[in-house]
Amino acid sequence: MPGYCLEYASTSRAKCKGRKPCGGTVIHQGSLRLGCTVEFNGKECFAWRHWGCTTTKVIANMKAQFPDASDVDGFEELRAGDQAKIIQAWKDGRVADEDSVSKSFFKPPSFSNPSLDCQSFEC
Numbered sequence: 001m002p003g004y005c006l007e008y009a010s011t012s013r014a015k016c017k018g019r020k021p022c023g024g025t026v027i028h029q030g031s032l033r034l035g036c037t038v039e040f041n042g043k044e045c046f047a048w049r050h051w052g053c054t055t056t057k058v059i060a061n062m063k064a065q066f067p068d069a070s071d072v073d074g075f076e077e078l079r080a081g082d083q084a085k086i087i088q089a090w091k092d093g094r095v096a097d098e099d100s101v102s103k104s105f106f107k108p109p110s111f112s113n114p115s116l117d118c119q120s121f122e123c
């Protein structure tokens, strides 16, 4: 079962594991990001994505584990405005349009042709 945490990026070193074309871009210091532990080559490691790159599937998985958004690690440390966003995403099952990176980057998703790169990090 993947673990999750929310925080502001402490450095600009981590790269987003969200969908292309955002995947692989740097998460800038101070940006709200979601971390999840993924298994890679038998080891656990953290994968980070912009909050705006969090997919409906990831939110559904988190909700299954944490019925309340406030139970996610790091939630209490966030600014009130960001906490409200996350609570709203829990209600809606998706990231708000204005936060969604996909809005500026992506065409409507094509479910018949999913990107393997993205799917592999869909935790």
Ligand SMILES: [Zn+2]
Pocket: 016, 017, 018, 022, 023, 025, 049, 050, 052, 053, 101
């Ligand atoms: Zn991203």
